Amino acid sequence: GSTFVGFKNVCSGETSVIFITNPLNEDLQHPIHVKNIQLVDTTEQSKIFIHRPDVSKVNPSDCVDMVCDAKRKSLLRDMDGSFLGNSGSVIPEAEYEWNGNSQFGIGDYRIPKVMLSFPNGSRIPITEKAPYKGIIRDSTCKYIPEWQSYRCFGMEHAMMVIESLDSDTETRRLSPVAIVGNGYVDLINGPQDHGWCAGYTCRRRLSLFHSIVALGKFYEVYFTGTSPQNLRLMLLNVDHNQIPSDKIRVSKIIRGENLRRKRALGLTVELEIGDPPPQFVINNTTGQMQLSELQKIADSLGQAVILGKTCSILGFNISSMSITNPIPSPSDSGWIKVTAQPVERLAFPVHHVAFVSSLSVITQPAATQPGQPFSQQPSVKAVDSNGNCVSVEITSLTLKAVLKDSNNNQISGLSGNTTVPFSGCWANYTDLTLLRTGKNLKIEFVLDDTVRAESRAFSLAAHSVSGGGGYSKAPAVGTAAQMVTTVGSCLMGRLLLSEIFTTAVLILNVTPANAERANLFPNTAGKHPRAVIGWGCLPFPEPITVATRRCESEMG
Numbered sequence: 395g396s397t398f399v400g401f402k403n404v405c406s407g408e409t410s411v412i413f414i415t416n417p418l419n420e421d422l423q424h425p426i427h428v429k430n431i432q433l434v435d436t437t438e439q440s441k442i443f444i445h446r447p448d449v450s451k452v453n454p455s456d457c458v459d460m461v462c463d464a465k466r467k468s469l470l471r472d473m474d475g476s477f478l479g480n481s482g483s484v485i486p487e488a489e490y491e492w493n494g495n496s497q498f499g500i501g502d503y504r505i506p507k508v509m510l511s512f513p514n515g516s517r518i519p520i521t522e523k524a525p526y527k528g529i530i531r532d533s534t535c536k537y538i539p540e541w542q543s544y545r546c547f548g549m550e551h552a553m554m555v556i557e558s559l560d561s562d563t564e565t566r567r568l569s570p571v572a573i574v575g576n577g578y579v580d581l582i583n584g585p586q587d588h589g590w591c592a593g594y595t596c597r598r599r600l601s602l603f604h605s606i607v608a609l610g611k612f613y614e615v616y617f618t619g620t621s622p623q624n625l626r627l628m629l630l631n632v633d634h635n636q637i638p639s640d641k642i643r644v645s646k647i648i649r650g651e652n653l654r655r656k657r658a659l660g661l662t663v664e665l666e667i668g669d670p671p672p673q674f675v676i677n678n679t680t681g682q683m684q685l686s687e688l689q690k691i692a693d694s695l696g697q698a699v700i701l702g703k704t705c706s707i708l709g710f711n712i713s714s715m716s717i718t719n720p721i722p723s724p725s726d727s728g729w730i731k732v733t734a735q736p737v738e739r740l741a742f743p744v745h746h747v748a749f750v751s752s753l754s755v756i757t758q759p760a761a762t763q764p765g766q767p768f769s770q771q772p773s774v775k776a777v778d779s780n781g782n783c784v785s786v787e788i789t790s791l792t793l794k795a796v797l798k799d800s801n802n803n804q805i806s807g808l809s810g811n812t813t814v815p816f817s818g819c820w821a822n823y824t825d826l827t828l829l830r831t832g833k834n835l836k837i838e839f840v841l842d843d844t845v846r847a848e849s850r851a852f853s854l855a856a857h858s859v860s861g862g863g864g865y866s867k868a869p870a871v872g873t874a875a876q877m878v879t880t881v882g883s884c885l886m887g888r889l890l891l892s893e894i895f896t897t898a899v900l901i902l903n904v905t906p907a908n909a910e911r912a913n914l915f916p917n918t919a920g921k922h923p924r925a926v927i928g929w930g931c932l933p934f935p936e937p938i939t940v941a942t943r944r945c946e947s948e949m950g
Contacts, residue, residue: 395430395476401440411443412436413470420451420462421585422604425469425553427631431476439540441477444468444486446542449497454597456586460499460570463583466490467604468543469553471631482547485606487537488580489528504570504581506616524579529606531578549608553630556582556615558601558622560724565598566733568619573605575613580605620733623724685728688720695747696789700776701844702749714748714778717788745785748778753793753839753847759826761835761854767810767827772849774821774839783819786841793821793839800834800851808837831856 401410415423433441447461456462470484478484493501502520510518534548558568571582582603589596601622607613609632696717698704704712722728753774760770774793776784792815797808807830814821821839828835833853840846 395432396428397432397434398436399434401433401436403437403440409440409443412441414443415445415465415468417445417448420448420457420464423464423468425471425630427471427473428477429473431472433477439538442470442484442541442543444541444543446490447498449495451586452497452499457583458567458587458599460504460581460583462586463604467553467582467606469551469606471551478545478547480547482534482545483549483551484541484543484545485529485531485535485551486543487528488606490542492527499583500581504618505579506570506572506618509572509574509579509614509616524574524577526576526578527580528578529580530575530608530611532576532608550610551606551608552632554605554607555626555628555630556603556605557626557628559624559626560601560622562724562729562733563601563622566601566619567599568601568617568622569603570618571603571605572616573607573613574616575607575611620735623721685720685722685726692717692720693789696745696786697791697842699747700750700784700786700789700791701842714746716744717747717785718744719788745788746782747788748782748784750776750784750786750841750845751779752777753841753845755839755847755849758850759823759837759852761828761852764829764831764854764856765827767825768823771823771826772837772839773823774847776816776819776821776841776845785818786816786821787818791816791842793841795823795826796838796840797828798836798838798848799832804838806830807832828854830854 398412401412403409413426445465447465449461451457452459452461466486466488468486472478472480472482472484475481489500491498491500493503505520505524510520510523512518529544529551530549531544531546532548535544535546537544556571556573557563560566569582569584571584573580573582582605584603585600587597587599589598695715698707699712699715704710722732753776755772756775757770757773759768759772762769772795776786778784792813795808795812796804797806799805807828809827809829810825811823812826814823826837831854834851835853836851837849838846839848
């Protein structure tokens with residue numbers, strides 16, 4: 395044992411303290427366990443003193459925007475009652491300046507958003523979730539001002555280490571980390587940055603968090619950043635035989651307003667495909683399932699359910715399934731995109747997958763003129779027998795659009811991206827273009843030659859413009875180059891009338907067989923039509939649509 399003598403107020407007005415924190419250490423004060431202590435000529439207030447955190451370290455080069463944890467996570471355990479009078483613990487006032495001095499960076503506003511949100515996104519009042527602040531305590535805990543800490547006799551406190559083992563443990567911030575138990579919420583920042591890179595701070599901090607918990611209690615841990623994939627939880631200075639290995643397991647927690655499961659017909663099975671949690675994290679991926687393999691499995695299962703082929707593939711029928719996208723490994727570039735997203739209660743969306751019983755054309759196509767994209771592009775929704783949205787996006791299935799005539803025959807004349815992927819349960823077209831005219835045309839949408847849907851019928855007549863001299867309308871038969879020649883010469887004025895006449899004759903003579911059919915000049919088959927040229931010039935039309943104009947003038 396150890397004997398402490400003469401720890402009390404001295405003549406200088408100062409107090410000698412047996413156990414005191416290091417004022418220069420902002421990372422961690424290792425927990426102290428004592429027993430067989432003898433005190434001689436020592437006062438109660440001289441036993442312990444825990445410093446307040448150093449707010450000067452709250453800067454981008456050290457603790458960033460919140461005080462570090464050394465002074466807020468100091469722990470002393472009296473194992474036999476020889477120091478405190480009874481077996482118990484001394485824990486710091488971790489909630490000091492909570493919602494107070496903003497320099498400390500501690501308060502309700504630093505609690506991770508997911509902790510205060512129901513799965514449906516509604517807000518959980520902080521007074522309901524965690525009305526108490528700081529390290530977990532009970533009625534036996536008493537605050538001693540001279541110690542700046544609590545003395546507790548009814549709980550067995552211990553230090554629990556929360557450590558990210560991902561490859562980005564130094565570069566991606568997870569804190570503040572919130573730990574909740576018995577209505578108490580405590581915030582942890584982690585160690586400060588000690589690195590120097592070319593004379594400047596490296597901005598690298600270990601994702602290593604030390605919390606003080608009471609044994610035998612339930613806790614929830616929330617990260618401000620995206621939760622790490624490889625996580626280690628470790629209790630310091632505890633007997634490893636106290637917790638049997640068969641008592642440690644992952645449990646499914648029912649959250650939200652419904653606290654009981656409803657009985658339903660059928661069997662619901664939850665499967666996780668991937669490598670089991672390892673005892674030790676290794677740096678290589680030899681023998682581990684790759685992201686591409688998991689994506690192929692999700693694609694194959696999703697397609698089987700969507701197309702109704704599970705019975706032939708698996709030997710039993712699956713009415714519906716929920717799939718979560720495979721998560722990239724921390725070393726994969728895709729993980730950076732995942733961690734850049736806002737942290738939500740359901741960080742990784744669950745895709746509802748079921749047999750697609752029908753396709754619904756929600757937005758009908760609307761054509762304007764040949765060669766121009768539809769003014770209203772079609773949107774198609776994939777639904778199950780109950781009308782629920784089926785997330786085809788989880789698979790590589792696409793939706794194909796084909797053009798059909800009034801006799802339901804597939805015809806050409808549809809351009810643009812006729813095959814598009816799904817976004818959720820939606821297939822949205824953006825540049826479908828009709829290249830032909832006709833009546834009662836329609837677009838058929840096909841999913842893997844299994845599920846089909848048709849748009850409403852639409853018609854598109856030949857485009858035409860009216861002449862400047864009051865003559866009948868003339869359908870478009872020329873080209874853009876021909877139109878430029880005619881319009882340009884018309885603008886040049888009266889001096890080039892003979893050249894304009896010749897040009898008009900040459901242009902129209904290119905397609906004499908089509909002239910009568912196009913109803914340009916009804917009674918001039920096999921002849922050079924008479925070109926009548928005038929001064930009035932129409933505005934230049936759209937590049938795709940070309941029409942022959944008539945101008946009128948005296949040809950004397």
